[in-house]
Amino acid sequence: MRKKIWEYVIAVRESAPLVHNITNYVVMNTTANALLAAGASPIMAHAQEEIEDMVNICQSVVINMGTLDPYWSQSMLLAAECAHKHNKPFIFDPVGTGASSYRNKIASAILALRPTVIRGNASEIMALASLNPGKTKGVDSTHQSNEAIIAGQTLVRDYGAVVCISGATDIILSGNREVHLNNGHPLMTKVTGLGCSATALLGAFSSLGKDIFETSVAATALISIAGEIAAEKSSGPGSLQLNLLDTLYTLTEQEFDKRLKLTNIK
Amino acid sequence: MRKKIWEYVIAVRESAPLVHNITNYVVMNTTANALLAAGASPIMAHAQEEIEDMVNICQSVVINMGTLDPYWSQSMLLAAECAHKHNKPFIFDPVGTGASSYRNKIASAILALRPTVIRGNASEIMALASLNPGKTKGVDSTHQSNEAIIAGQTLVRDYGAVVCISGATDIILSGNREVHLNNGHPLMTKVTGLGCSATALLGAFSSLGKDIFETSVAATALISIAGEIAAEKSSGPGSLQLNLLDTLYTLTEQEFDKRLKLTNIK
Amino acid sequence: MRKKIWEYVIAVRESAPLVHNITNYVVMNTTANALLAAGASPIMAHAQEEIEDMVNICQSVVINMGTLDPYWSQSMLLAAECAHKHNKPFIFDPVGTGASSYRNKIASAILALRPTVIRGNASEIMALASLNPGKTKGVDSTHQSNEAIIAGQTLVRDYGAVVCISGATDIILSGNREVHLNNGHPLMTKVTGLGCSATALLGAFSSLGKDIFETSVAATALISIAGEIAAEKSSGPGSLQLNLLDTLYTLTEQEFDKRLKLTNIK
Numbered sequence: 065m066r067k068k069i070w071e072y073v074i075a076v077r078e079s080a081p082l083v084h085n086i087t088n089y090v091v092m093n094t095t096a097n098a099l100l101a102a103g104a105s106p107i108m109a110h111a112q113e114e115i116e117d118m119v120n121i122c123q124s125v126v127i128n129m130g131t132l133d134p135y136w137s138q139s140m141l142l143a144a145e146c147a148h149k150h151n152k153p154f155i156f157d158p159v160g161t162g163a164s165s166y167r168n169k170i171a172s173a174i175l176a177l178r179p180t181v182i183r184g185n186a187s188e189i190m191a192l193a194s195l196n197p198g199k200t201k202g203v204d205s206t207h208q209s210n211e212a213i214i215a216g217q218t219l220v221r222d223y224g225a226v227v228c229i230s231g232a233t234d235i236i237l238s239g240n241r242e243v244h245l246n247n248g249h250p251l252m253t254k255v256t257g258l259g260c261s262a263t264a265l266l267g268a269f270s271s272l273g274k275d276i277f278e279t280s281v282a283a284t285a286l287i288s289i290a291g292e293i294a295a296e297k298s299s300g301p302g303s304l305q306l307n308l309l310d311t312l313y314t315l316t317e318q319e320f321d322k323r324l325k326l327t328n329i330k
Numbered sequence: 331m332r333k334k335i336w337e338y339v340i341a342v343r344e345s346a347p348l349v350h351n352i353t354n355y356v357v358m359n360t361t362a363n364a365l366l367a368a369g370a371s372p373i374m375a376h377a378q379e380e381i382e383d384m385v386n387i388c389q390s391v392v393i394n395m396g397t398l399d400p401y402w403s404q405s406m407l408l409a410a411e412c413a414h415k416h417n418k419p420f421i422f423d424p425v426g427t428g429a430s431s432y433r434n435k436i437a438s439a440i441l442a443l444r445p446t447v448i449r450g451n452a453s454e455i456m457a458l459a460s461l462n463p464g465k466t467k468g469v470d471s472t473h474q475s476n477e478a479i480i481a482g483q484t485l486v487r488d489y490g491a492v493v494c495i496s497g498a499t500d501i502i503l504s505g506n507r508e509v510h511l512n513n514g515h516p517l518m519t520k521v522t523g524l525g526c527s528a529t530a531l532l533g534a535f536s537s538l539g540k541d542i543f544e545t546s547v548a549a550t551a552l553i554s555i556a557g558e559i560a561a562e563k564s565s566g567p568g569s570l571q572l573n574l575l576d577t578l579y580t581l582t583e584q585e586f587d588k589r590l591k592l593t594n595i596k
Numbered sequence: 597m598r599k600k601i602w603e604y605v606i607a608v609r610e611s612a613p614l615v616h617n618i619t620n621y622v623v624m625n626t627t628a629n630a631l632l633a634a635g636a637s638p639i640m641a642h643a644q645e646e647i648e649d650m651v652n653i654c655q656s657v658v659i660n661m662g663t664l665d666p667y668w669s670q671s672m673l674l675a676a677e678c679a680h681k682h683n684k685p686f687i688f689d690p691v692g693t694g695a696s697s698y699r700n701k702i703a704s705a706i707l708a709l710r711p712t713v714i715r716g717n718a719s720e721i722m723a724l725a726s727l728n729p730g731k732t733k734g735v736d737s738t739h740q741s742n743e744a745i746i747a748g749q750t751l752v753r754d755y756g757a758v759v760c761i762s763g764a765t766d767i768i769l770s771g772n773r774e775v776h777l778n779n780g781h782p783l784m785t786k787v788t789g790l791g792c793s794a795t796a797l798l799g800a801f802s803s804l805g806k807d808i809f810e811t812s813v814a815a816t817a818l819i820s821i822a823g824e825i826a827a828e829k830s831s832g833p834g835s836l837q838l839n840l841l842d843t844l845y846t847l848t849e850q851e852f853d854k855r856l857k858l859t860n861i862k
Contacts (some may be wrong), residue, residue, distance in 0.1 A: 090624045090640050092356045096522040101567050105470050106522065107426070108356050111399040117430035133643040133667075135399075160639070164649035204637050254845060256628040256638065300842025301633050310566025313520060358622045362788040367833050371736050372788065373692070374622050377665040383696035401665075576832025579786060 065243075066324060069282035070317050072269055077103030081271035084122035085264060086110050086140050088130025088159065091257030094305070095128075098261035101312035102286065104268035110139045119146035123271030126264050127179075129170060130159040137170045144177040153180035153270035156225075157263040162191025171195070175223060180270055181280055182219055183228040183263045186212035193218045204253070209235050213242075226280045228266065230259050234284050238277040242329035245281070247288035249295035255305050262287045281326070289323045290315055331509075332590060335548035336583050338535055343369030347537035350388035351530060352376050352406050354396025354425065357523030360571070361394075364527035367578035368552065370534035376405045385412035389537030392530050393445075395436060396425040403436045410443040419446035419536035422491075423529040428457025437461070441489060446536055447546055448485055449494040449529045452478035459484045470519070475501050479508075492546045494532065496525050500550050504543040508595035511547070513554035515561035521571050528553045547592070555589045556581055597775075598856060601814035602849050604801055609635035613803035616654035617796060618642050618672050620662025620691065623789030626837070627660075630793035633844035634818065636800035642671045651678035655803030658796050659711070661702060662691040669702045676709040685712035685802035688757075689795040694723025703727070707755060712802055713812055714751055715760040715795045718744035725750045736785070741767050745774075758812050760798065762791050766816050770809040774861035777813070779820035781827035787837050794819045813858070821855045822847055 083099055084107045092108055099106040109118045119125055125147040127140045147154035156179035161171045172195055185205035193215035209231030216227040216237045229235040234245040252258050269283035270276055294307035349365055350373045358374055365372040375384045385391055391413040393406045413420035422445035427437045438461055451471035459481035475497030482493040482503045495501040500511040518524050531553055535545035560573035615631055616639045624640055631638040641650045651657055657679040659672045679686035688711035693703045704727055717737035725747035741763030748759040748769045761767040766777040784790050794816060801815035802808055826839035
């Protein structure tokens with residue numbers, strides 16, 4: 065798989081997929097720039113009147129419920145339905161699931177529409193699998209990613225999604241596969257929107273029409289390795305943010321391959 | 331004109347015009363910082379209850395329909411009407427025109443209110459002139475700017491606007507004038523919101539009360555030259571973003587003049 | 597107090613307080629990153645269905661009315677009410693008060709709910725104290741901070757708040773105390789959202805459960821000193837933005853203490 069995942073990085077750069085994002089206000093700029101730096105082309109549009117048109121011209125749909133409200137929640141559900149209708153992959157980032165009962169209700173409704181890929185931190189994945197409120201401390205995880213493996217496997221089994229659990233170790237799960245990635249850097253948790261950027265990249269990579277598990281590993285490896293390289297050059301979270309975009313744009317196969325710490329669990 | 335356009339850059343720095351922006355969520359931070367770096371003062375306000383007050387205290391109005399929805403569309407139309415009522419220039423950025431029929435409908439309604447200046451990429455200007463859906467690939471142009479000259483001339487003739495077509499060559503059109511600018515850098519297309527920042531600067535420069543065609547050339551030249559200088563110092567789109575703001579703030583007449591590639595077509 | 601305020605900086609880093617922000621679109625990313633860099637953990641959520649849940653899990657609430665509209669205004673008022681109900685400090689940033697009568701009406705309603713801390717520039721504090729429209733030039737101050745002391749004292753007396761007036765000199769007022777801080781740098785006014793970031797930090801520091809006047813001095817000193825150090829390293833507003841985040845993250849007691857220009861007026 066090591067060889068193939070770099071090919072996916074190149075394929076995104078060459079095909080410049082259009083990715084339709086309904087995401088949160090805090091990270092829109094960050095995730096649009098991450099998509100551009102990785103070679104994709106972002107669209108951000110939430111008006112219900114145009115969602116079907118937008119899904120139709122895009123290659124994938126990213127739904128991130130960070131700053132949801134009643135109007136945006138409806139837009140997210142509509143986009144998920146349109147993704148199925150037009151046969152486009154849709155990625156779900158259940159930001160802050162567990163922090164409020166309203167958020168849990170919306171997460172549950174989006175989940176029922178069977179996302180192609182789900183990405184969250186351990187607390188979010190555990191809250192999503194149980195949908196019991198009160199288990200999340202806001203939007204930052206209070207758990208290690210390996211604590212969420214059983215919850216992730218539940219989501220895989222019940223909804224047929226590939227599940228990515230972000231953390232010091234990133235864990236990618238599908239029905240019969242499990243990969244662990246040990247890239248990244250702790251400083252990445254001090255910049256808002258890098259998890260959301262990972263989700264956006266999952267959208268870009270899902271549009272390649274290849275094995276969704278493998279492209280999900282590739283997207284996760286790309287941002288983790290770029291973040292790791294960027295963090296080593298940075299004197300704090302401000303410079304990390306810009307170095308990450310520069311590195312996403314300039315990363316070479318040699319550097320990627322040298323850094324990649326991928327373990328096939330099964 | 332070369333001499334005068336630098337004088338406009340200085341005039342914005344010295345007069346610090348207040349620019350009222352109704353723009354999209356993705357670029358609000360970027361365009362506010364671009365306005366500040368160029369010496370202007372941004373206001374972002376979309377509540378219909380306060381639009382007339384805001385237009386009244388500002389020197390110009392910028393309407394960018396990137397992340398439009400029904401409420402924001404009404405705010406945009408109201409701001410355009412208030413701009414006429416209070417005799418302030420209003421700039422229109424028809425982001426993504428052609429990508430959905432809803433977007434076309436709103437673009438058409440804003441256009442009917444006769445913007446002072448219209449800025450878009452070639453695909454947007456062509457879609458706006460024809461208002462036939464389906465000609466745009468999302469928000470990035472699939473055409474070169476010179477392919478859109480006839481479309482731009484149609485907008486000039488039918489709506490009396492100055493039209494700026496962004497691209498590798500920036501083209502500025504009015505009833506009897508046409509200027510081509512060959513500044514800028516390809517890396518600028520890998521940062522979200524630089525076109526929107528150009529539109530915001532068009533707002534700042536339009537507030538000077540000078541010839542709108544000439545101030546539009548000046549605003550376009552400023553961001554293109556600043557982007558070109560910034561890109562040459564940058565190792566990717568992340569550093570470009572910050573170097574652009576630094577350069578907008580520090581650019582000197584000497585540097586500007588040395589770089590400026592302006593062709594008077596007529 | 598000098599010794600104690602550094603202890604508050606450390607206490608925020610160590611306790612990583614959750615801060616619930618209802619703030620404006622322009623600065624959400626900037627203020628979330630400022631909170632993270634200072635060691636706090638931001639939540640941004642505005643849906644009325646989840647505000648009480650969010651206030652309940654957070655340690656403090658920040659209300660910034662920059663891009664208010666009818667829905668968001670209701671969310672702000674609800675969050676302020678929940679802050680009282682759940683006994684959490686709430687910080688109010690009256691962005692642009694005086695610029696429209698609608699904005700004045702909402703500012704007045706939020707003020708009536710008795711914020712724990714109010715932070716604004718001199719024009720905003722003066723407009724808030726008088727609630728006469730038309731005294732503000734947009735969102736940038738047209739007054740020096742010391743011109744607003746009487747207005748600030750009026751707010752202290754009538755609403756029981758600690759009042760922070762930002763400017764070249766930052767002034768912090770409570771019933772019987774007044775501190776002036778002479779840190780910061782003029783370049784900070786060329787980056788959008790640094791005042792809003794100061795407000796967000798006031799939220800983080802208010803959550804420590806210590807003397808609110810002293811923690812407000814600490815939050816204000818932290819961002820002013822970090823901004824001053826960052827500006828000296830920067831070649832313009834773009835690099836200032838990232839250097840500020842880096843400095844918030846890495847600032848040491850020695851550097852803080854060497855820079856701190858604090859005057860106890862009373």
